[in-house]
Amino acid sequence: MDTPSPEQPPAAVADAATLCRELRALLPPGAVLSSPSELAPYECDGLSAYRQRPLAVVIPRCVEEVQAVLRLCSARGVPVVARGAGTGLSGGALPHAAGVLLVMARFDRILSVDPAACTARVQPGVRNLAISEAAAPHGLYYAPDPSSQIACSIGGNVAENAGGVHCLKYGLTVHNVLAAEILLMNGERLTLGGEGPDSPGYDLLALLCGSEGLLGVIVEVTVRLLARPPxxxxxxxxxxxxxxxxxxxxxxxxxxxxxxxxxxxxxxxxxxxxxxxxxxxxxxxxxxxxxxxxxxxxxxxxxxxxxxxxxxxxxxxxxxxxxxxxxxxxxxxxxxxxxxxVGRLAPDYYCMDGSIPRSRLGDVLERIAVLSSEYGLPVANVFHAGDGNLHPLILYDAGKPGELQRTEELGEKILAFCVEVGGTITGEHGVGVEKLGAMCLQFGAAELERFHAVKEAFDPAGLLNPGKAVPTLARCAEGRRMHVHGGELPFPGIERF
Amino acid sequence: MHTTLADFIATTAAGEEASEILRKCVHCGFCNATCPTYRLLGDELDGPRGRIYQIKEMLEGAEPAASVLQHLDRCLGCRACETTCPSGVEYGKLLDTGRELAEQRVQRGRWSQLQRRVLRWMFPFPLRIAPWLRLAMRVRPLLPRVLAAHVPPVLTPPGAWPEARHARRMVALAGCVQSVATPATSAAAARVLDRSGISLVTAPAAGCCGALSHHLAAREEGLDFARRNIDAWIPLLEAGAEAVVASASGCGLHLRDYGRLLASDAAYAEKAARVSAAVRDLTEVVPLPAAGASPQRLRVAVHTPCTLQHGQHLGGRVEALLRATGCELLPVADAGTCCGSAGSYSLLQSELSSQLGDARARALQAGAPDVVVTANVGCQLQLAGRCTAPVRHWIEVLDEATRVL
Amino acid sequence: MGDADLGEQIRERIVEAHHWGRGLRIVAGGTRERPGRRVAGEELSLGAHRGILEWEPSELVLRARAGTPVLEIEAALATERQMLGFEPPRAAETATIGGAVATAQSGPRRPFAGAARDFVLGVGCIDGTGQRLGFGGRVIKNVAGYDISRLMCGAHGTLGVLLDVAIRLLPVPECEQSLVRECEPLQAMQIMNSLRSRPLPLSGAAWEAGLLRLRLEGAESAVSRAARELGGDAEADARWWQELRDQRLPFFRDARSLWRVALPPTAAPLALDAAELIDWCGAQRWLSGDVDATLVRARAAQLGGHATLCRGATDDPFHPLAPGMLALQQRLKRVFDPRRVLNPGRLYREL
CATH class of the missing domain: 3.30.70.2190 (Alpha-Beta Plaits)
Structure with a gap:
C-alpha cells in the first residue's frame, strides 16, 4: 500500500538519477541510498500506516555534509525531510515523494557533560536515554522521558517537543533544552538559546521546540540536567x-x-x-x-x-x-x-494523543467508552493522567476492508470531544501527517495562515518537511471542519489514504 | 504491521510463521536502540526494524537487490532486539527465513561463496581445525590483526577428566572449535560436576552442533549434523543420562532448536524433540557453590554471550555462581551488547566484528578485572586477543575456586 | 477598578493604526517600559482590560486578561494556597500579568522552577493587522501548531498585543526558610556551583554585599533537614526575597545605571568596576554603576551570555543580534506586524 503523502505541494520533480549523482559527489560512500530495496525500510517512521518512498535517503556524518545537502536541495528545489530515530507516532518523518530523507542517526556523539553547570551538549542523533546514562556518574539525569526513550533521539525530541511520564513535575522538552544549533534550509547555521538563562530578541528556541522539522534542521542540542532525587x-x-x-x-x-x-x-x-x-x-x-x-x-x-x-x-x-x-x-x-x-492484542493499533483539562477526565473516558462500543472497535487507554494527556489506542485490523477508515473516524470523534472540553488534539506526539485533519478542529484560518507565514520566515521556498504539521486552508475548508461546535462533526472524510 | 504475503510463500509453513511474527511488529523502533550494527552504522537497513522490513518486502514478492543480502549478512544474530522488543517479535526465526530467501534470490559473489564454503569445510571438524590452529599460533605475531585476534596466544592445558564414577550422568557436547581451541572448558566442567555427584560423559560419534552451517544458510548440511548428534545421544539418554549439557552457549542454543528444525522430518521429529528437551546450559546444571570458596577474591568482569542472555534467557546465572564462590563482580557497561564474535561473523564481517570486539573489551576492562569470563568459545576467542586480562570460560574459574574444598 | 473586556476597542485601535501605518505604544501597568527603546507612537492602554477569566483550583491553571494586576491575581490564588511559579516582579501595584509575560520577567525562583515562558500555556492576542488570534490553550501538554504563545513571551508586544494569558500555577510550598552567610563573591559562586547538582528544595540562591542567601521551600521536614545540611544563619524575615523579586532592594533603588547580565551559571564573576548582585544561582548578575557599555557587552559575550541596560542613558538597551539572527527576527516581525504598528523599535530599531 503506497499512500500518497498528504498535501505535499508540487515540487519541481528533480531527475532522481541526476540528484543522486550530485548527492554522491557531496557525501562519502554509503551515505546515499537510492535503490527501491534500500528506500523501502525508510518509507515510514513509528507510524507505519503512512508510507511514502523518498527519491533518496542520505545519512551524513558531519554538519558540513548536512549543509552541502541542504544547499544542493535548495538550489534544485528538492524537499528535505529530516529524521532521527524514526520512532515518531504522527508520521512527522514521513518522506516526501519528490524529496530527500535526511537521516541524522549518525550524529550520535555526546559532546560534553558539564556537571557543575548541569548541562550536556549532544549531537541530535543521541538517544534520549543515553544522555541520562552519560549523566548518571554525576548524579544527574535528563528529565523528559518519552516511552520510547530507549530509542528516540534528542533531535526528534526537540522537533516534537516530546513529553513523557515525568513531565508533570519536570516539564516537556521545551523546559529542559537550553540551546539548539540549527541549519536553515539554505544551509545557514544559527544558534537558538544559549547556556545562559535567556537570549536577546525573540525566544526562537521555544518556537523551534515542537516545530516538527519545518523550520530548521537541528544539528546540536544543549540540554539541562537535573539532580537525581535521592x-x-x-x-x-x-x-x-x-x-x-x-x-x-x-x-x-x-x-x-x-x-x-x-x-x-x-x-x-x-x-x-x-x-x-x-x-x-x-x-x-x-x-x-x-x-x-x-x-x-x-x-x-x-x-x-x-x-x-x-x-x-x-x-x-x-x-x-x-x-x-x-x-x-x-x-x-x-x-x-x-x-x-498492546500490539499483541490486535494486528494494528491507532494511537491518539488528545490532551484535556484534568477535571474532565471522567467525562472524556465515558465518552470514549460509548464511542468504542458504537464503532465496535476496542479502545485501550494508556495515558499521562496527571497532565491530562490521553493515549487511547484503538485496536483494529488493517487487513479488514474499511476498518482503518472507521478507526480514523472514531479517532477524530474522540479528538473533537477533547477540543470541545477545552483540550487539544495532540499533547506530545505532534501533528505530523496524521492529525492534519484534526488541526482544522482546533485552529481557525487566521492562526493557520500565521503558522504558514512563520514557516515562510524560516524557509521561504517551503522545502523543509513540507505538508506536515499545518494543514492548508483549502483542506480545512474542503472538510468543512473549521470552527466546529457541539462536538458533532460532518465526516465527509477527505481522502487521506 | 500489515503484511500481504506473495503467493509463492503464503501457504507454506515458513510463510505462516513469518506472517504471524510480522503481525506482532508495530514498527516502534525500540529494537534499533540495542542493535550493535545499527549503533555502529546508523542506517535503518542495518537494524532489526529495517531488516524485518527488507524481509517483509521479499515475502510480499519484491525482488531483492544485492544490498539486501549484504544487510542480512551484517546481522550478528545476537537477538538483543528480541530482549528489547515489547511486542514479542521473534526476530531470529524471521531472520532464518529471510536469509534463506535472500540466498535463493540473490547471486552471492564468488569470493563470498568461497569464504563460506571454506568455513563450512573446516570449522565443524576438530581434525581439520587443529593443524591450522597450531600453525596460526606459531606465526601469530606475523598475522594481520584481524586474524591474530582470533588465535589464542596459548592453550590452557585441559587437566584431568575424572572417571565416570557416579550413577548420575550427563552427556557433554564436546563441540568442534571448543574442543581444539579451549580444551580446558569441558574438562573443568567435568570436574565441577564430578564434585557434585554427576559424571559428564561424551559420545564419540557426536560432533558439531550444526549452527555454523545453519547460519550460513546451508540448512540441509546443518540438519545432517543434527541427525548425527541425535543418533549419538539418544542411546545415552535412553541409558539414563539426565541431560545434554552444552558449555558453549551458542551450541546449546542451537541444540534447543533441533526439535523445531526437524519437526517435518518424520524419521527424526520425535527424537529431535526429545534431545532438545534434554538440553541444558552448563549454568543450569552446576549447583550454587557454598559461599566464600574463592581463595583470592578475584575481581571478575563477566561477558554474557548473546546466545546465553538473549537466546536462552539465562542472563545473571554466571554472575550468581561466581558471586557465590566469593568473586567480586565488576559492573560492565552495555552488558547486553554483542562482542562481535557471532560464530563465523568474526571472519566474514571482520571490520564490524573488530569494532564491536574492541568496544566490548574496553567496557569489560574498565574496572581493571583480574579475569574476564564468558560462556561461549567464540566470545572467549574474540575477547582473548583484545583484553590484557586473561579471558576464560567461567567454569574454569569456578573449578579452581571450588577445587580447594 | 472592575473587570472589563476592552478587546474590541483595542482591536479597533489596531485596525486603524494598521490602516494608517501609525505606531502604537503599548502600556498596561506602566511599570515595564525599561528596559526598552523609546517607542514613537500613540499610547494603547490595556490597563482597564482586566479580570480573571478562568481558574479552577484543581487544574492549577489560570486564565486572566492581560491588564489584570499581578497582585490581584496573587491575592486570589493565595486563598487556595496557589501561586505564580515564575514570581514576576511587581515594581508597583499596577504591574500587570500581561506585562510580565510580554517582557518575560521572572523572579528569584526562575532557575529552580522555570521562567515566565515555561509557565505560559496559551495566549489570546491581536496582531498588527488587527486580527484576533489564539495560540496554545489551557492544558499542560499541547503541541498542536507552532508554540506562538511562548514566542509572544518576551516579545514586548512587538508581535501581538496580549489580550489574555493562560498560566500554569504551582501549589504554595508548605514552608519557607531563608539562610544567610557572609562570603566573598568568588566563594558564593563556588557554593552555588556545588548546589546545582544536589537534590535540595531550593527556591532561591543570591549574593549581595558580602552575603549569600539561600531560600529553601517545601515540606517542613525536607526544608529543615536541608537547612541543617547547608548551614548558615536562619533569617527570620523573608522580606529580602520579596524585595529582590520586585527589584526594590536599595541596590536597585540607588542604581543610576543598572545592567542585567544573563550568563551561563558557572561563569566567572564579571569583575567590572561596578557593584554586583548575583541572582538565579549565578545565571543573572546585576551591575549598578557607570560602566562602559561596550565593556559590559564584550565581557558578557566573552562569558557566553548577554547584557541589557535596564536603567541609564542608551539608544540600544538590548544586546545586539548577529546579522543572520536579526534578519530572521525581522521576517518574523513581518508575519505578525507587517506595517510595524506594535511597539515599533522597542526591542531593536529594526523590529
Missing amino acids: CARLLLATFDSPVRAGAAVASIIAAGIVPAGLEMMDGLAIRAAEAFAHAGYPTDAAALLLCELDGTEEECTGQLMRVESLLRAGGATELRVAADEAERLRLWSGRKSAFPA
Missing part, C-alpha cells in the same frame, strides 16, 4: 472504574501535590502490559494508577501518606507501594512498554 516511591492503585480513577487523579492535584508521574491504564492496557512485562499488575482491575513521588526521603514519605489517604477515599480497591527499586522499575516497565505491548 528518593522515589511508586504507588500502585487499582479502581473498579476508569472514571473513579480519573476523579482520584483530580483530587491529588487539587490537594497541592505534584507527583513526579501520575499514569493511568485501563483494563485492556493492563492485561497487555502485564503479558509482556510481567510487572505484577492485577489483571482483573478496571483501571490502574501509577503515582510516583520523588524528592528527599522526608518529602516522599509525607506525600506518600497523603496520596494514599486520597486514593483510599477515592475508592481504590487495592493500594501497593513498590517495596524496593527493583519493584519500582518493574512496575514502570509495564507502563513504558504499554503501546507496543
